[in-house]
Amino acid sequence: xxxxxxxxxxxxxxxxxxxxxxxxxxxxxxxxxxxxxxxxxxxxxxxxxxxxxxxxxxxxxxxxxxxxxxxxxxxxxxxxxxxxxxxxxxxxxxxxxxxxxxxxxxxxxxxxxxxxxxxxxxxxxxxxxxxxxxxxxxxxxxxxxxxxxxxxxxxxxxxxxxxxxxxxxxxxxxxxxxxxxxxxxxxxxxxxxxxxxxxxxxxxxxxxxxxxxxxxxxxxxxxxxxxxxxxxxxxxxxxxxxxxxxxxxxxxxxxxxxxxxxxxxxxxxxxxxxxxxxxxxxxxxxxxxxxxxxxxxxxxxxxxxxxxxxxxxxxxxxxxxxxxxxxxxxxxxxxxxxxxxxxxxxxxxxxxxxxxxxxxxxxxxxxxxxxxxxxxxxxxxxxxxxxxxxxxxxxxxxxxxxxxxxxxxxxxxxxxxxxxxxxxxxxxxxxxxxxxxxxxxxxxxxxxxxxxxxxxxxxxxxxxxxxxxxxxxxxxxxxx
Amino acid sequence: xxxxxxxxxxxxxxxxxxxxxxxxxxxxxxxxxxxxxxxxxxxxxxxxxxxxxxxxxxxxxxxxxxxxxxxxxxxxxxxxxxxxxxxxxxxxxxxx
Numbered sequence: 411x412x413x414x415x416x417x418x419x420x421x422x423x424x425x426x427x428x429x430x431x432x433x434x435x436x437x438x439x440x441x442x443x444x445x446x447x448x449x450x451x452x453x454x455x456x457x458x459x460x461x462x463x464x465x466x467x468x469x470x471x472x473x474x475x476x477x478x479x480x481x482x483x484x485x486x487x488x489x490x491x492x493x494x495x496x497x498x499x500x501x502x503x504x505x506x507x508x509x510x511x512x513x514x515x516x517x518x519x520x521x522x523x524x525x526x527x528x529x530x531x532x533x534x535x536x537x538x539x540x541x542x543x544x545x546x547x548x549x550x551x552x553x554x555x556x557x558x559x560x561x562x563x564x565x566x567x568x569x570x571x572x573x574x575x576x577x578x579x580x581x582x583x584x585x586x587x588x589x590x591x592x593x594x595x596x597x598x599x600x601x602x603x604x605x606x607x608x609x610x611x612x613x614x615x616x617x618x619x620x621x622x623x624x625x626x627x628x629x630x631x632x633x634x635x636x637x638x639x640x641x642x643x644x645x646x647x648x649x650x651x652x653x654x655x656x657x658x659x660x661x662x663x664x665x666x667x668x669x670x671x672x673x674x675x676x677x678x679x680x681x682x683x684x685x686x687x688x689x690x691x692x693x694x695x696x697x698x699x700x701x702x703x704x705x706x707x708x709x710x711x712x713x714x715x716x717x718x719x720x721x722x723x724x725x726x727x728x729x730x731x732x733x734x735x736x737x738x739x740x741x742x743x744x745x746x747x748x749x750x751x752x753x754x755x756x757x758x759x760x761x762x763x764x765x766x767x768x769x770x771x772x773x774x775x776x777x778x779x780x781x782x783x784x785x786x787x788x789x790x791x792x793x794x795x796x797x798x799x800x801x802x803x804x805x806x807x808x809x810x811x812x813x814x815x816x817x818x819x820x821x822x823x824x825x826x827x828x829x830x831x832x833x834x835x836x837x838x839x840x841x842x843x844x845x846x847x848x849x850x851x852x853x854x855x856x857x858x859x860x861x862x863x864x865x866x867x868x869x870x871x872x873x874x875x876x877x878x879x880x881x882x883x884x885x886x887x888x889x890x
Numbered sequence: 891x892x893x894x895x896x897x898x899x900x901x902x903x904x905x906x907x908x909x910x911x912x913x914x915x916x917x918x919x920x921x922x923x924x925x926x927x928x929x930x931x932x933x934x935x936x937x938x939x940x941x942x943x944x945x946x947x948x949x950x951x952x953x954x955x956x957x958x959x960x961x962x963x964x965x966x967x968x969x970x971x972x973x974x975x976x977x978x979x980x981x982x983x984x985x986x
Contacts (some may be wrong), residue, residue: 506965
């Protein structure tokens with residue numbers, strides 16, 4: 411077994427017992443990246459030289475991840491290292507500071523192998539909407555890896571690194587985790603600091619980890635789920651225990667299916683996985699029950715996109731060519747400078763969303779659309795709150811279909827948005843969601859999702875540990 | 891009510907985006923499809939519903955009120971190509 415194939419907790423055990431060195435892990439991961447990256451294209455920027463310098467300087471030898479390679483999504487700021495959010499508008503921008511989540515990993519000793527590809531400004535669900543080309547799914551390189559954190563998911567799936575970070579505004583961790591056959595956690599809104607995360611929809615954005623085992627997600631969460639005074643949504647009164655234990659149980663827990671989702675069509679492997687996991691949970695002593703989410707099922711998609719686009723239009727106003735990023739030097743007026751920079755710098759999906767957000771928040775339409783959406787969001791959060799009065803977790807798909815082939819994505823954007831129904835209500839209510847591996851169907855991994863009430867992330871991961879015992883962990887595909 | 895291409899173009903210009911003909915045609919189709927989707931809200935009675943906020947927002951404290959020295963101004967200015975001493979420099983703002 412090559413070192414790059416080890417999971418995070420196994421690697422740490424071998425490192426701590428001095429059986430292997432961090433330099434050997436680095437070399438093995440680098441070799442794996444060298445041999446596969448032409449096929450996968452998980453990176454916008456490779457940073458092995460930086461990782462090497464971190465190892466040579468022995469940056470944080472006492473940290474729990476000392477010498478372990480990782481990858482982070484390219485919308486997380488890295489001091490002195492190019493950060494693009496997959497957009498031409500950030501050009502060669504090198505931030506003057508580290509994002510807090512990366513800072514915490516760095517203080518724990520992790521070394522950075524690269525900045526992962528993504529959909530531009532995290533807007534998309536294929537990782538094909540990047541100014542730097544598409545990422546491919548390591549399980550079948552003719553298929554999309556999902557998005558927007560497709561590069562982070564693909565890097566873990568392909569065995570580049572044992573864990574990575576992504577961000578999830580409406581499913582951008584859970585959907586690529588499912589498509590690539592890894593575990594991904596979208597934490598409770600407020601659990602992980604977003605300081606240094608390039609903003610998309612600030613009331614929805616959350617940073618979270620990818621890994622090849624649930625235990626590894628627990629390890630990463632134990633490092634990044636900490637209060638940060640630099641993010642006002644970060645809640646300092648909560649303490650979280652992500653300690654891994656095999657001695658966990660879901661006996662007597664109520665796990666609900668959503669009544670309104672039962673009539674929706676699913677691809678056969680996903681429907682089969684739902685039945686398989688229900689049986690596993692029942693065998694473990696959980697009680698399968700049902701909750702009703704009528705507002706979620708009919709209005710969540712419209713509500714989400716109304717709010718996400720309104721927030722995006724405001725957040726993306728800052729890209730004007732004055733202080734950082736792509737710019738022009740010969741504009742005769744400020745207005746001309748803004749127009750030239752933004753018209754060249756943004757891709758077409760981002761432009762469409764900015765225009766939609768501007769439209770919805772204009773005084774003449776604001777009450778009818780934006781304010782209405784904030785009220786629908788209240789109804790959605792209340793509906794989840796009632797549901798979690800009746801059940802401990804909700805079990806549901808991540809997506810209705812298996813990963814499409816690259817280039818076969820539907821041209822009708824609204825249809826694509828409707829496919830996000832299973833992920834984006836979670837962000838509207840600020841809930842945690844675990845995307846977990848259930849097995850393979852003709853070499854393609856099949857993922858499902860477990861959702862819990864706010865701040866139940868540790869319980870959710872414990873439930874994931876139990877499921878993983880039955881399903882086994884995903885395998886790294888043979889890409890050579 | 892459907893938005894015309896003139897209306898969408900005017901919204902794009904408010905966002906400081908100049909669209910090609912092809913981009914404008916795509917944007918008109920996109921916005922109108924999107925507004926159709928949002929018409930679903932009209933089925934709901936939202937009169938007495940409060941806009942959303944997280945339950946913990948009231949408890950979410952501001953940062954501790956302590957003075958912290960900021961000494962990264964040089965690095966921030968260095969990110970821009972348009973700098974004059976300690977200032978960002980922009981083209982003329984007033985139109986002639």
